[in-house]
Amino acid sequence: MxxxxxxxxxxxxxxxxxxxxxxxxxxxxxxxxxxxxxxxxxxxxxxxxxxxxxxxxxxxxxxxxxxxxxxxxxxxxxxxxxxxxxxxxxxxxxxxxxxxxxxxxxxxxxxxxxxxxxxxxxxxxxxxxxxxxxxxxxxxxxxxxxxxxxxxxxxxxxxxxxxxxxxxxxxxxxxxxxxxxxxxxxxxxxxxxxxxxxxxxxxxxxxxxxxxxxxxxxxxxxxxxxxxxxxxxxxxxxxxxxxxxxxxxxxxxxxxxxxxxxxxxxxxxxxxxxxxxxxxxxxxxxxxxxxDVGDFAAIGRLNAASETNNLTVLGDGARVYADKATGVVVSDTKRVIALIGIDDVVIVDTPDALLVTTKEHAQQVKKAVEHLRASGDTDVL
Amino acid sequence: MxxxxxxxxxxxxxxxxxxxxxxxxxxxxxxxxxxxxxxxxxxxxxxxxxxxxxxxxxxxxxxxxxxxxxxxxxxxxxxxxxxxxxxxxxxxxxxxxxxxxxxxxxxxxxxxxxxxxxxxxxxxxxxxxxxxxxxxxxxxxxxxxxxxxxxxxxxxxxxxxxxxxxxxxxxxxxxxxxxxxxxxxxxxxxxxxxxxxxxxxxxxxxxxxxxxxxxxxxxxxxxxxxxxxxxxxxxxxxxxxxxxxxxxxxxxxxxxxxxxxxxxxxxxxxxxxxxxxxxxxxxxxxxxxxxDVGDFAAIGRLNAASETNNLTVLGDGARVYADKATGVVVSDTKRVIALIGIDDVVIVDTPDALLVTTKEHAQQVKKAVEHLRASGDTDVL
Missing domain, CATH: 3.90.550.10 (Spore Coat Polysaccharide Biosynthesis Protein SpsA; Chain A)
Structure with missing residues (x-):
């Protein structure tokens, strides 16, 4: 035992x-x-x-x-x-x-x-x-x-x-x-x-x-x-x-x-x-x-935003300035990210690729990836 | 003469x-x-x-x-x-x-x-x-x-x-x-x-x-x-x-x-x-x-988007994938930028700072800069 x-x-x-x-x-x-x-x-x-x-x-x-x-x-x-x-x-x-x-x-x-x-x-x-x-x-x-x-x-x-x-x-x-x-x-x-x-x-x-x-x-x-x-x-x-x-x-x-x-x-x-x-x-x-964290909208669900704002920020080094902005920011860089007057946005910032979409369109990210693959931009996939 | x-x-x-x-x-x-x-x-x-x-x-x-x-x-x-x-x-x-x-x-x-x-x-x-x-x-x-x-x-x-x-x-x-x-x-x-x-x-x-x-x-x-x-x-x-x-x-x-x-x-x-x-x-x-190109909305005005879409893209090395997106993208990096389902957006992508806003809020970028200055983020100003 x-x-x-x-x-x-x-x-x-x-x-x-x-x-x-x-x-x-x-x-x-x-x-x-x-x-x-x-x-x-x-x-x-x-x-x-x-x-x-x-x-x-x-x-x-x-x-x-x-x-x-x-x-x-x-x-x-x-x-x-x-x-x-x-x-x-x-x-x-x-x-x-x-x-x-x-x-x-x-x-x-x-x-x-x-x-x-x-x-x-x-x-x-x-x-x-x-x-x-x-x-x-x-x-x-x-x-x-x-x-x-x-x-x-x-x-x-x-x-x-x-x-x-x-x-x-x-x-x-x-x-x-x-x-x-x-x-x-x-x-x-x-x-x-x-x-x-x-x-x-x-x-x-x-x-x-x-x-x-x-x-x-x-x-x-x-x-x-x-x-x-x-x-x-x-x-x-x-x-x-x-x-x-x-x-x-x-x-x-x-x-x-x-x-x-x-x-x-x-x-x-x-x-x-x-x-x-x-x-x-x-x-x-x-x-x-x-x-199963199927898309970035899920990341918003799983990381409750603080009560003072409705922006979920993920990333150790995140430097985000938000003014009247809600949604999800995933920062995989040390860059400053300024968001102004934009709702339910999804921003994913990585060293070689940036995604900007909305929670509503989170499922369609797959299509972007398919397009990038088809057009030969495989370096970022 | x-x-x-x-x-x-x-x-x-x-x-x-x-x-x-x-x-x-x-x-x-x-x-x-x-x-x-x-x-x-x-x-x-x-x-x-x-x-x-x-x-x-x-x-x-x-x-x-x-x-x-x-x-x-x-x-x-x-x-x-x-x-x-x-x-x-x-x-x-x-x-x-x-x-x-x-x-x-x-x-x-x-x-x-x-x-x-x-x-x-x-x-x-x-x-x-x-x-x-x-x-x-x-x-x-x-x-x-x-x-x-x-x-x-x-x-x-x-x-x-x-x-x-x-x-x-x-x-x-x-x-x-x-x-x-x-x-x-x-x-x-x-x-x-x-x-x-x-x-x-x-x-x-x-x-x-x-x-x-x-x-x-x-x-x-x-x-x-x-x-x-x-x-x-x-x-x-x-x-x-x-x-x-x-x-x-x-x-x-x-x-x-x-x-x-x-x-x-x-x-x-x-x-x-x-x-x-x-x-x-x-x-x-x-x-x-x-x-006088006072803000990013002016950049949209001054660079008529092509007839097939309503997205203005500035930047020599820009690699933009857009799906149902309109607005202005200024790319000062070689990164891939994917935009999905977002209208009248303004995205300015530089090596150390990223701005995401809308044409309507273009004038408020000044406030973000003032905030960054006040909070000591002067490296990106």
Whole structure:
């Protein structure tokens, strides 16, 4: 028994939680957060909440009480140094580098396969590196319940209770309590549904049977791999071959040969949806706030402006003069920024690129990035 | 007779125009054009019209057919190198450097006193370095008429026919034709009036007796100095002492001793207004467009946006991506600037300071500069 664990839990519980391993997939540039977020400095390497921590560090810290020393990160080879700098305690064995991006099924599947080779009884939890969650205690409670539920033989997604009929998230439809003693809130999952239209979203929220799909799940690695094998046998075979070589001198050679040919698909299609159809998916509700920081409007939400003005300023060296200005300023330079008479503005000031837009148009930043890529301005992407 | 002069003028006219000497006072930071315009790089050193010429170079070129080789610049010692780079043909004898700013009466009075010492028959014309005038031929015609009028013993202001009842300019009230043969448009000036309120401005324009005061004037240096002596005897005495030493080895010593103690006042109060009251001021109307580029909204006016969009972009290296954006972008860096969904915006991007405002708020840039000065951010002013 470690000293980190709350007193009063029985040994059986301890055993289940000891099997838990946190996996942090750190991918995705966060195009809508350009020019702050770049190919070379994606979203998860930034402090977007003014907390003083990057998103990946905050994700690691949030998991630490549950899996200190048992956390794995899967990221692009390009980000090796940056991730090691953010998570110096991670250790080489827990940093899985992709030579090229292969979408979430390969990334998460590789982590599952490596962990399965190390210990087939591991229950892994997958939590994206670029989410903002509060309060962390509620998150940790939900993960503990999910681990207990997973131990009963489920792939367990953590569903977020909707606060409004969002059309920006996928939903999870539940099918009633599973009656698990250590996880009384756990429910069966009937299906995953894609982002709905407004009418459907309102019906979902009104029914009380739907939760937001935040893409967080906890699963026994053997069960996850079983479903992967059924649905994506080529991907499964390739990942198992790589995993067998991973902790050996042959890793490099096998990765080089196998990884580039692996199919690209999302974990939702490769595992979660077919597993739900097979009755193997459960949901534990999370009663915490959750934001995937999808655009600069989110940064305004997550960094409440002071009461005296309605301008959110992010950036250590920010030198902002504002007169009748509201919105969000992200300063990644030491420049003086003067804002006069402009509302709901979004300004992102970096050494080689400047974005000026409004909160309302925050989603359209992606289009600017696509345009810049098409016109060859890739030096700033 | 020089080859530059139009054919068909009689020798008497030539004589009068030969007495003409252009003086370009190049002072004033242009605070409302911050952060483009700075103490170290004031308005007149920028190309604000997209013409490829700085304002001071354009001013020099505009005068050149009238006074090639007889043009003097009065500016701050700080701008010596920049002005010489802009006007390499100027020559040391025609560059008057102020060791510290002393307002327009001292600057223009010193030029008058130096020119008077060189040749008491000179007729000088004073034209600020930071104005935009079109078409130049109309301007040159007005200056020629003003020189002829000045030769009759007048201080001659060039008045701009108002296009609207502006409350941002001073006005000149005329008192009828002077009947000068070579300058039939010349009129007597009854008085100069300060910037009016809206009602007064409308009455002025309706009366037909008022013109805008653009601060341009042509005057025999002896007449100008006579009025200066009457109204500002201390300033006059100091300037004459400096002028006596100017083209001698004693210049440095005398300037050091005398200049710092000179009174600070505007040429309007020291010469123009009292001379008008004495009946010594005339006006020649200018039928050209005139803009003092007072703020960034003026830059939008002066640089018509292309027909396909309503965004004016200034700056050699500008890399602007605009999507549903209108307004003005001044780029003094090589950065990519992305604008999305924002109207009538003003963006001025310089290496150490960024301004984001709207055309409507362009006048309030001055307040930002004052705030930055007060808070000690003088490195960017």
């Amino acid at each position: 470690t000293t980190d664990r709350p007193l009063g839990q029985d040994p059986a519980e301890d055993d289940v939680l000891d099997r838990f391993y946190g996996v942090i997939p750190a991918g995705g540039v966060g195009t809508r957060l350009w020019p702050l977020s770049r190919a070379a400095a994606p979203k998860f390497l930034h402090d977007l909440t003014g907390s003083g921590s990057t998103l990946i560090r905050a994700t690691y810290e949030r998991l630490r009480p549950l899996c200190d020393g048992r956390t794995m990160v899967v990221t692009g080879a390009l980000h090796r140094k940056a991730v090691m700098a953010q998570l110096p305690e991670l250790g080489k064995a827990n940093l899985v580098l992709e030579s090229e991006p292969k979408d979430s099924a390969a990334a998460i599947g590789l982590a599952a396969a490596i962990l399965y080779r190390r210990d087939p009884k591991i229950i892994m939890g997958s939590f994206a590196a670029d989410q903002v969650i509060n309060p962390v205690e509620q998150f940790q409670d939900a993960v503990r319940a999910a681990v207990h539920t997973a131990a009963e033989g489920y792939i367990v997604t953590i569903g977020i209770k909707p606060t409004h009929p969002s059309t920006g998230f996928g939903y999870i439809r539940t099918s009633g309590s599973l009656g698990i003693e250590c996880a009384p809130t756990a429910q069966g999952v009937a299906e995953f549904v894609e982002k709905p239209d407004q009418e459907a979203a309102e019906a979902y929220v009104a029914s009380g049977e739907y939760h937001w799909n935040a893409g967080m799940f906890v699963a026994p690695v053997d069960l996850l791999l079983k479903h992967l094998e059924t649905n994506e046998p080529l991907l499964y075979a390739g990942l198992m071959e790589i995993a067998a070589a991973w902790d050996t001198p042959k890793r490099r050679e096998v990765v080089r040969r196998v990884w580039p040919g692996l199919p690209k698909t999302a974990i939702d299609y490769a595992v979660a949806e077919p597993a739900a159809a097979a009755g193997d998916v459960a949901m534990v509700p999370g009663v915490f706030s959750w934001d | 020089t080859t530059d002069r139009p054919l068909g003028q009689d020798p008497a006219e030539d004589d009068v125009l030969d007495r003409f000497y252009g003086v370009i006072p190049a002072g004033g930071v242009g605070t409302r054009l911050w952060p483009l315009s700075r103490a170290a790089a004031p308005k007149f050193l920028h190309d604000l019209t997209g013409s490829g010429s700085t304002l001071i170079r354009a001013t020099y070129e505009r005068l050149r057919p009238l006074c090639d080789g007889r043009t003097m610049v009065v500016t701050g010692a700080l701008h010596r190198k920049a002005v010489m780079a802009q006007l390499p043909e100027l020559g040391k004898a025609n560059l008057v450097l102020e060791s510290e700013p002393k307002d327009s009466a001292a600057a223009i009075g010193l030029a008058a006193a130096i020119l008077y010492r060189r040749d008491p028959k000179i007729i000088m014309g004073s034209f600020a370095a930071d104005q935009v005038i079109n078409p130049v031929e109309q301007f040159q015609d007005a200056v020629r008429a003003a020189v002829h009028t000045a030769a009759e013993g007048y201080i001659v202001t060039i008045g701009i026919k108002p296009t609207h009842p502006s409350t941002g300019f001073g006005y000149i009230r005329t008192s009828g034709s002077l009947g000068i043969e070579c300058a039939p448009t010349a009129q007597g000036v009854a008085e100069f009036v300060e910037k009016p309120d809206q009602e007064a401005a409308e009455a002025y324009v309706a009366s037909g007796e008022y013109h805008w005061n653009a601060g341009m004037f042509v005057a025999p240096v002896d007449l100008l100095l006579k009025h200066l002596e009457t109204n500002e005897p201390l300033l006059y005495a100091g300037l004459m002492e400096i002028a006596a030493a100017w083209d001698t080895p004693k210049r440095r010593e005398v300037v050091r001793r005398v200049w710092p103690g000179l009174p600070k006042t505007a040429i309007d109060y020291a010469v123009a207004e009292p001379a008008a009251a004495a009946g010594d001021v005339a006006m020649v109307p200018g039928v050209f467009s005139w803009d």
